[in-house]
């Protein structure tokens with residue numbers, strides 16, 4: 055949607071009425087799935103009889119006090135925290151790059167087949183233990199997050215005390231943010247930063263510290279104590295979806311038209 059329509063949201067809703075209805079339905083489906091799960095944690099947290107001894111991440115958000123907040127609004131906020139858009143956006147960028155660079159897709163496919171063999175049956179999928187044996191897959195996902203982090207900023211942070219950074223004084227109480235998108239493209243930190251090259255993550259035994267605890271070259275999930283608590287889950291989801299999508303399907307653009315070929319599944323139909 056172009057900038058003009060973003061400034062006139064009501065007009066956008068009228069012009070894209072079908073899309074708008076789809077979005078509302080999607081949101082409704084999301085709420086119907088997630089509300090019961092969140093509710094199942096809110097009730098025990100507020101109950102004096104709660105004694106399961108388990109603290110889920112969502113529990114830590116339940117008793118946060120925000121001014122003028124009603125119960126239903128709290129449910130909506132908690133549900134939106136479970137950020138699916140970021141993972142989905144990353145997945146789209148990674149798949150787009152695999153279409154753009156068939157040799158990378160081929161290399162990834164070969165790695166997958168080396169671990170789990172060719173696709174066997176429609177019901178089977180690649181499991182978590184298999185994913186752990188695929189360093190190139192992890193490198194592809196990391197390169198996607200470096201080149202196209204879904205959020206170009208983290209959440210705004212507040213400075214706890216005066217601090218000097220490269221000759222600048224940042225005062226206590228100031229609000230700061232981080233240029234996440236720019237960090238991943240900094241030529242001082244990355245060789246050919248505009249290129250999609252998963253190989254850059256294969257050095258050091260394939261170990262890359264994405265949490266920033268040993269130095270920060272990119273921070274798609276933020277860093278420090280407010281780092282994204284869903285980062286492990288997001289990495290797992292990305293690896294899982296990319297691996298299965300590439301295992302079963304061939305992604306290509308013949309004659310300028312996007313086509314997804316199911317040729318690798320031919321063995322299943324014989």
Ligand code: HEM
Pocket residue numbers: 135136137138140141144203204205207208209210273274275276277279280281282283284285287288
């Ligand atoms: C590729 C996927 C994802 C990316 C790139 C991402 C990125 C981020 C970033 C940059 C922040 C802000 C960190 C900061 O302010 O320093 C954040 C916060 C957060 N993320 Fe994610 N996220 C992803 C997926 C998820 C998932 C799957 C979940 C939940 C299951 C999640 C839950 C959260 C929550 C609850 C916060 C707020 C944490 C806080 O303020 O303490 N995220 N995420």
